[in-house]
Amino acid sequence: MITSAVVLERAALHQTRFRTPGVTPDARGVVLGQRGVVLFPSIDRVVAFLRAYGEDSTLDDLVPSLEIRRLVTPLKTREVMLSVASESSYRMDRIAGFAKLAGGLVFTGTSRHFVKYRDAGSPLGYDVGELADDNADVVLYHDAFEQPYAFEREIPLKVTEVESAKFMLWPGYFYYYPAKRELRFCWGQGSTHNLSAVEALTPIAALEGDLSEFRKRAKAQLTEGAKRLVIRQK
Numbered sequence: 001m002i003t004s005a006v007v008l009e010r011a012a013l014h015q016t017r018f019r020t021p022g023v024t025p026d027a028r029g030v031v032l033g034q035r036g037v038v039l040f041p042s043i044d045r046v047v048a049f050l051r052a053y054g055e056d057s058t059l060d061d062l063v064p065s066l067e068i069r070r071l072v073t074p075l076k077t078r079e080v081m082l083s084v085a086s087e088s089s090y091r092m093d094r095i096a097g098f099a100k101l102a103g104g105l106v107f108t109g110t111s112r113h114f115v116k117y118r119d120a121g122s123p124l125g126y127d128v129g130e131l132a133d134d135n136a137d138v139v140l141y142h143d144a145f146e147q148p149y150a151f152e153r154e155i156p157l158k159v160t161e162v163e164s165a166k167f168m169l170w171p172g173y174f175y176y177y178p179a180k181r182e183l184r185f186c187w188g189q190g191s192t193h194n195l196s197a198v199e200a201l202t203p204i205a206a207l208e209g210d211l212s213e214f215r216k217r218a219k220a221q222l223t224e225g226a227k228r229l230v231i232r233q234k
Contacts, residue, residue: 008115008143009129010122018127020141022110030089030118031125033109035065038082038099039140043155043207044232046080047174049102050204051183057094059176059204068205071138071149078152081138092117107140115141155205174205185214185229 011018011031018024023033040046046068050059065085072078086092086108096106096117107114108125113132118125121143128141136148175184183204217229 007129007141007146008122008126011118011124011127013124015124015127019131020109020115020128021113021131023108023115023125023127025124026089028089029124030092031108031115031127032086032089032092033114034086035083035108035110035114036086036092036095036117037107037109037114037138037140038095038104039071039107040080040082040102040104042232043080043205044230045103046082046205047183049082049098049104050174050176052101053095053098054176054181054183056098058178058181059202060178061091063176063202063204066204068155070152070155072152073147073149079149081149089118105140105142107142112137113139113141116143172207172211173203174207176202176204178202 011025011029013029015025018031020031020033023031026032038049040049053059053062062084065083067083069081069083070078071081082104084095092106092108096119099106106117108117109115113128115128116126126141126143128146132139132141132146132148134148137151139146139148173186175186176182177184217227221227
């Protein structure tokens with residue numbers, strides 16, 4: 001992580017010029033880009049954020065613009081970036097509140113450069129003191145660091161018709177169930193239905209690799225009952 005003595009500057013009321021590309025003050029004077037970004041240390045923190053947000057409100061307004069990418073730093077450490085259309089500072093305030101609970105850092109911007117979103121230290125938001133001269137896919141500016149990242153891969157959200165959750169559920173996918181406002185994880189090939197119609201589930205994220213431990217835990221619920229499941233990145 002690249003540190004600097006002064007990375008950010010506090011935005012001022014009626015300020016109209018910013019060094020951060022693609023940000024402007026909204027109707028409340030809050031610095032806002034076209035997108036909001038939340039940086040998480042691991043995928044389980046993303047799941048925690050989505051679950052908390054969905055329990056309070058609905059994920060339906062986030063899903064159309066939702067993107068999740070795995071990022072790599074120059075030192076080859078990995079983090080996860082969730083990105084959505086910012087739309088308004090009201091929406092971003094809500095996102096920031098749940099992101100904090102899930103251990104995420106919130107930024108706003110439009111293209112490659114994203115600056116820290118507003119907080120109690122700067123109610124109108126921030127601007128960068130100087131743009132990083134870096135060809136990285138994305139650069140995040142916090143009040144204690146600036147960090148360039150490369151995109152390793154995108155966790156797919158727009159899937160094929162077969163994977164659309166109308167009938168089949170695919171192993172390794174997290175699904176949002178709007179009827180009960182909950183997240184579901186599919187550990188094996190399957191489908192979901194009731195006596196009258198197929199339930200609509202929305203795929204929002206996917207895990208790759210060995211799912212054997214997930215299958216083991218899922219099968220154990222049949223004899224041991226439901227238990228808390230914790231996902232950690234090794």
